[in-house]
Amino acid sequence: MEEGGVNVIDLTQSDENFIKELMELGADELKECIQCGKCGATCPMALAGLEFFIKRIVHAATLGLRDILLEDSSVWGCQSCNRCVEVCPMDIKPYEVIQAVRRAAVRVESCPANTYEGLRNLYRFGHAVFPKGFEERRKKAGLPEKPPTALSFEEMRKKYQEILRNTILEEIAPFPLT
Amino acid sequence: MSKHHFKEYSPHHPDVITSMEFERILSATGPTGGELKRPSDGTKPKTIAMISCVGSRDERYHRYCSKVCCMYMLKHARILKEKYPDIKIFLFFIDVRTAGKDFEEFYVYTKELGAKIIRGGRVSAVDVKPDGKLRVRGFDVDLCSPVEVSVDLVVLATAIEPPDGVEELGSMFTATCGREGFLREVHTKLYPVETQARGVFIAGCVQGPKDIPESIAQARAAAAATAALVIPGKIRFEAVISEVDRDKCSSCGVCVPLCPYTAIRIVEYKGKEKAYIEPALCAGCGVCASACPSRAITFHGFTTEQIMAQIDALTEA
Amino acid sequence: MKRIGLFLGCNIPFNRPDVEYSLRFLLNALDVEIVEMEGAACCPAYGTMPSLGIFEWAVASAWNLSIAEEKGVDMITGCGSCYGVQNEANYYMKKHPDIKKKVDEVLAKVGRKYNGNVKVWNVTNFLYEQIGLDTLKQKAKYSLNGLKCGIQTGCHNLWPSRAFPANEDNVFAPKRMREICEALGGVAPHYSTITDCCGMGALRSNAPEKSLALFKKKLDTIKAELDPDVNVIGCSSCLMQFDAGQSLLIEQKKINYKIPALHIAQLVAIALGAEVEKATALATIPLNGVITKIKGGN
Ligand code: SF4
Ligand code: SF4
Numbered sequence: 200m201e202e203g204g205v206n207v208i209d210l211t212q213s214d215e216n217f218i219k220e221l222m223e224l225g226a227d228e229l230k231e232c233i234q235c236g237k238c239g240a241t242c243p244m245a246l247a248g249l250e251f252f253i254k255r256i257v258h259a260a261t262l263g264l265r266d267i268l269l270e271d272s273s274v275w276g277c278q279s280c281n282r283c284v285e286v287c288p289m290d291i292k293p294y295e296v297i298q299a300v301r302r303a304a305v306r307v308e309s310c311p312a313n314t315y316e317g318l319r320n321l322y323r324f325g326h327a328v329f330p331k332g333f334e335e336r337r338k339k340a341g342l343p344e345k346p347p348t349a350l351s352f353e354e355m356r357k358k359y360q361e362i363l364r365n366t367i368l369e370e371i372a373p374f375p376l377t
Numbered sequence: 378m379s380k381h382h383f384k385e386y387s388p389h390h391p392d393v394i395t396s397m398e399f400e401r402i403l404s405a406t407g408p409t410g411g412e413l414k415r416p417s418d419g420t421k422p423k424t425i426a427m428i429s430c431v432g433s434r435d436e437r438y439h440r441y442c443s444k445v446c447c448m449y450m451l452k453h454a455r456i457l458k459e460k461y462p463d464i465k466i467f468l469f470f471i472d473v474r475t476a477g478k479d480f481e482e483f484y485v486y487t488k489e490l491g492a493k494i495i496r497g498g499r500v501s502a503v504d505v506k507p508d509g510k511l512r513v514r515g516f517d518v519d520l521c522s523p524v525e526v527s528v529d530l531v532v533l534a535t536a537i538e539p540p541d542g543v544e545e546l547g548s549m550f551t552a553t554c555g556r557e558g559f560l561r562e563v564h565t566k567l568y569p570v571e572t573q574a575r576g577v578f579i580a581g582c583v584q585g586p587k588d589i590p591e592s593i594a595q596a597r598a599a600a601a602a603t604a605a606l607v608i609p610g611k612i613r614f615e616a617v618i619s620e621v622d623r624d625k626c627s628s629c630g631v632c633v634p635l636c637p638y639t640a641i642r643i644v645e646y647k648g649k650e651k652a653y654i655e656p657a658l659c660a661g662c663g664v665c666a667s668a669c670p671s672r673a674i675t676f677h678g679f680t681t682e683q684i685m686a687q688i689d690a691l692t693e694a
Numbered sequence: 695m696k697r698i699g700l701f702l703g704c705n706i707p708f709n710r711p712d713v714e715y716s717l718r719f720l721l722n723a724l725d726v727e728i729v730e731m732e733g734a735a736c737c738p739a740y741g742t743m744p745s746l747g748i749f750e751w752a753v754a755s756a757w758n759l760s761i762a763e764e765k766g767v768d769m770i771t772g773c774g775s776c777y778g779v780q781n782e783a784n785y786y787m788k789k790h791p792d793i794k795k796k797v798d799e800v801l802a803k804v805g806r807k808y809n810g811n812v813k814v815w816n817v818t819n820f821l822y823e824q825i826g827l828d829t830l831k832q833k834a835k836y837s838l839n840g841l842k843c844g845i846q847t848g849c850h851n852l853w854p855s856r857a858f859p860a861n862e863d864n865v866f867a868p869k870r871m872r873e874i875c876e877a878l879g880g881v882a883p884h885y886s887t888i889t890d891c892c893g894m895g896a897l898r899s900n901a902p903e904k905s906l907a908l909f910k911k912k913l914d915t916i917k918a919e920l921d922p923d924v925n926v927i928g929c930s931s932c933l934m935q936f937d938a939g940q941s942l943l944i945e946q947k948k949i950n951y952k953i954p955a956l957h958i959a960q961l962v963a964i965a966l967g968a969e970v971e972k973a974t975a976l977a978t979i980p981l982n983g984v985i986t987k988i989k990g991g992n
Contacts, residue, residue, distance in 0.1 A: 384864045384865070384866050384867070385866045387866075387867070389867075502866065502889075504886040504887065505884070505886060506886045506919070507885070507886070507919050512886055
């Protein structure tokens with residue numbers, strides 16, 4: 200919503216193709232949601248006060264509100280805790296709806312910058328979380344500088360990168376995959 | 378339904394009870410003599426939460442709406458509020474379903490008495506707090522926010538279920554159960570009390586969740602249908618039924634288990650075993666006629682000659 | 695002798711290597727052979743490949759799983775995300791043969807394969823089911839001496855339960871970590887928000903204030919209901935929230951108490967005789983009181 204804008208959602212923008220896209224991207228049982236609210240009652244996003252949280256996101260998805268969902272960054276604040284999946288009485292796997300919206304968003308470059316940072320680290324080092332100064336920290340715990348992961352095995356890392364190049368990352372990464 | 382399926386609602390806690398149990402607590406002939414006491418310590422609860430759709434509208438248990446819970450939750454709230462106006466009551470609904478004569482009025486009246494209605498709010502968790510209170514966590518669609526409330530007693534409106542053994546009972550007279558395990562009527566609108574088995578009628582919750590007025594109406598309809606069958610003193614058959622030409626029958630018995638109405642049995646005819654279709658039971662579905670390898674069964678109204686003639690007429694054009 | 699692949703992930707080796715030390719120590723002390731997962735990568739974190747597609751998710755996890763399978767071991771991890779992500783990937787590959795087929799094709803391109811035979815354990819379930827509370831008790835060098843533990847299992851260790859090879863009887867009232875602490879001589883009562891999210895994760899990266907507010911609510915409840923000597927944590931991300939995140943809250947003057955935090959692997963390792971300096975090297979909230987209580991009683 201624009202700052203100072205009027206608070207009304209135009210339902211004529213409801214887009215069946217967007218619903219289809221989300222269903223193909225993993226939210227296959229989306230349409231069965233009965234908006235009972237169970238997921239929203241204990242979702243950390245809702246408790247923390249994000250404007251869009253699971254119940255609303257699922258509903259907006261069933262209405263096919265593409266622009267609203269892709270512009271709002273709330274889906275990226277989902278904890279992936281899966282409590283919604285555990286409690287949803289219709290087994291629609293609400294968390295998969297979040298992921299489907301994210302998947303649709305990255306395809307149109309509508310995601311927070313730190314998403315790319317994680318992907319870049321994952322590709323370059325094999326680790327999405329790759330904080331500076333780890334060598335020092337490892338020394339304190341009496342461990343060798345580098346862990347025996349993809350970081351230490353260049354051959355393996357190259358193979359891993361080849362695997363990643365065989366995914367959609369190849370198309371959407373805003374950084375060179377070499 | 379037992380509360381123990383619903384682990385997210387702390388079912389091990391004695392103050393989490395079902396509506397049936399609550400009904401007993403409210404009853405003058407119940408274990409507390411009608412006095413409101415909570416099970417754990419016998420004290421009178423000051424705050425009560427009631428949770429709807431527990432096991433109903435739920436793919437993991439029952440997809441159907443149990444139909445009566447919204448109303449009896451309101452009824453419980455009303456009784457409580459009339460008797461103990463100081464008690465705080467929170468009713469958690471997904472939707473408040475009060476369709477029907479006088480029901481909406483009842484809903485509004487209960488609200489006027491001061492019961493708090495939370496909608497769009499299937500409860501997600503009941504936490505046990507160290508002070509013995511229960512924290513109920515739901516969602517309020519009207520506030521557009523998660524909500525929580527600490528209460529002394531939690532009442533779960535658990536689903537109406539078909540009783541054990543219905544399937545077995547039905548199979549004794551070829552009545553079948555639907556997906557949800559209730560006995561199936563022949564047609565929802567046109568034959569609401571009739572079953573597959575002629576002469577067997579159903580009424581009440583064995584056919585699906587329903588309230589008292591509806592059960593009574595259905596029971597009266599079933600009684601009338603029975604009377605209509607019995608009073609003339611004779612039974613009229615369908616005109617379109619199947620019949621065995623016993624001279625052609627090879628006694629293979631293929632048709633016997635196929636008949637959904639158990640109308641076919643093997644009887645002796647000219648010293649041999651032959652199939653026989655009981656006209657009073659045959660519903661004219663024609664399954665046997667199409668399966669008979671000896672073409673010994675005639676489906677009246679659809680004889681081989683008639684069907685061949687139809688095919689000829691169609692192919693000529 | 696039992697063997698297990700030690701899956702490190704990212705946060706443990708880079709942010710909290712003291713947990714890695716502890717994991718190594720406890721597996722050794724319990725006579726479990728550690729098989730190094732040479733070349734393993736990120737699980738991959740929920741906000742990365744899983745947010746690109748189910749296939750993307752599955753193939754990246756299958757890379758790790760295939761390494762374990764080649765070495766003939768299951769995996770253990772101290773990180774909730776690594777546990778959740780890889781178990782879910784396993785689950786998806788079983789459920790969607792078409793995705794599995796695509797995964798196989800891509801793995802084959804780099805000469806690898808995955809037959810779907812690897813189980814991913816978290817520390818709690820591994821100790822509980824593979825080691826057993828009795829053995830744990832026998833091998834402990836120190837008793838927890840009545841140490842009062844506040845339990846944080848971490849969401850990913852509980853849900854979605856259908857994807858996990860092992861789990862609590864009631865995922866809404868977890869008991870296993872409590873029983874482990876109690877077997878070692880501590881007390882670990884239930885509290886009303888035991889399954890609540892600590893706020894670490896995507897929320898912390900994308901809405902830090904809100905994340906910390908959520909965490910504060912949980913911490914306040916723990917303080918009010920239990921007032922524990924230490925919080926014992928089942929997940930490395932939660933550990934970072936309970937330790938460094940709590941330090942932030944203290945710094946911002948949002949709370950005026952301090953509850954030290956230990957990963958379950960750290961606590962068990964210390965009870966089994968690990969070097970405290972290494973096992974707690976990166977903790978920001980001092981653990982002196984906790985350690986004195988554990989060691990003092992022996
Ligand atoms: S719990 Fe499931 S059915 Fe209920 S609102 Fe959430 S997604 Fe919809
Ligand atoms: S997985 Fe995401 S949407 Fe579901 S309850 Fe957790 S934070 Fe909310």
